[in-house]
């Protein structure tokens with residue numbers, strides 16, 4: 001989709017950094033309100049988790065209403081439920097208003113327990129939901145082959161095709177005069193007299209719709225990055241459940257169906273783990289075993305994984321970014337509920353820019369996070385570690401560990417007592433990088449499923465040439481030159 005160029009002489013009302021569901025919703029709401037908005041996206045629109053989502057649209061969330069009540073009180077739990085419902089309503093509203101063809105379908109949702117502990121959890125979930133007025137009931141019937149003890153049915157859940165939805169928002173944004181700049185990573189913001197500069201884009205407000213704000217910030221300590229897995233399969237029976245179905249296991253599994261290119265498929269997802277902490281190949285294998293245990297699979301059509309962020313106190317952080325200049329906003333910590341929470345973020349953030357009150361602003365205010373005392377020291381220290389390591393460039397020669405590296409694989413290996421992140425491509429050439437994450441100085445690990453270097457500390461990810469795939473890093477891994485490609 002084309003869009004006009006950024007005008008360097010213009011001071012925009014807002015630059016929205018990141019083109020996922022949060023960025024597109026915020027940008028469109030602002031543009032519709034008569035503001036001049038630019039979206040700056042590091043890759044292409046939809047590159048982030050919005051294209052890797054399994055796109056369940058729910059009235060409940062990973063943080064249960066009971067948990068929300070115990071951390072934020074009855075009023076907090078009620079507002080959380082209302083915010084989720086309003087996020088869902090925003091999606092429906094945009095689909096109707098712009099006639100977005102994105103396979104939106106309403107379906108019932110089922111959550112089932114397989115043992116006594118899970119059944120107890122289910123009861124708590126039920127009572128919490130009833131208290132905030134979310135429609136839920138017990139049921140004996142669940143369209144699953146998995147034996148269960150107790151189950152809940154949630155009315156009014158939905159699913160859609162997230163990329164087609166994003167394209168619809170993008171079209172509406174451009175038609176309303178919005179500007180999109182792809183392949184533009186924003187690394188820093190300079191602020192002078194209330195005007196923020198993101199590279200050559202100048203604006204009165206900045207919205208980090210980057211899923212996790214870039215660079216070192218408080219949320220690196222308040223949100224844990226998780227990878228989550230999805231496999232889409234064709235079933236021999238040709239019979240697919242017409243529902244969204246979740247178990248209560250830890251890590252959990254879920255199932256739904258979707259028609260892709262005229263063919264109905266079963267989407268099975270879950271087996272989430274902290275980024276960089278477990279082997280993605282094992283997660284895919286575990287998911288495949290699970291599917292084959294319960295369903296007669298005729299073929300595996302697709303598989304993918306993507307990232308989400310778990311907030312330490314259970315609720316997302318949406319609003320003015322702590323320890324940043326006034327007018328710099330962020331939205332993060334959606335857990336696995338970013339369709340509704342990303343959409344309601346759009347409303348909260350656009351209201352903030354427009355100077356309008358928003359009833360959810362207080363509950364999700366990012367400054368509820370208390371900066372830890374040693375935060376600035378920690379930031380300095382981490383930055384120093386990374387700087388020194390990278391500055392200390394070294395030449396390497398082919399060592400035994402490098403020689404053992406098979407084509408198409410990567411590993412952090414030690415050469416002359418120093419660690420390098422080495423990937424051997426199919427032609428035998430070694431792509432050698434500093435393994436020190438440019439975000440906070442941790443050592444990255446190899447993800448063979450996605451051919452990426454993943455940081456176990458805060459979830460930054462890099463491609464085989466060190467380019468940033470996923471923030472919060474904004475700088476590439478340093479290339480190590482002088483590598484002898486011979487083997």
Ligand SMILES: Cc1cc2nc3c(=O)[nH]c(=O)nc-3n(C[C@H](O)[C@H](O)[C@H](O)COP(=O)(O)OP(=O)(O)OC[C@H]3O[C@@H](n4cnc5c(N)ncnc54)[C@H](O)[C@@H]3O)c2cc1C
Pocket residue numbers: 017018019020021022023040041042043044045046047048049050051052053054055056057058184185186187209210211214227228229230269305306307308334335336337338339340341342471474
């Ligand atoms: C496997 C999986 C399944 C999920 N299933 C569901 C589900 O069923 N229902 C649900 O509600 N949620 C689900 N989620 C969560 C949901 O996908 C996310 O919360 C949501 O997509 C986040 O949207 P976003 O727009 O905030 O971020 P993203 O979609 O990640 O977009 C952020 C964008 O910012 C860009 N960016 C980052 N840094 C910079 C920078 N410095 N400069 C410029 N651009 C930058 C990125 O390239 C990216 O395109 C799931 C998540 C995963 C991983």
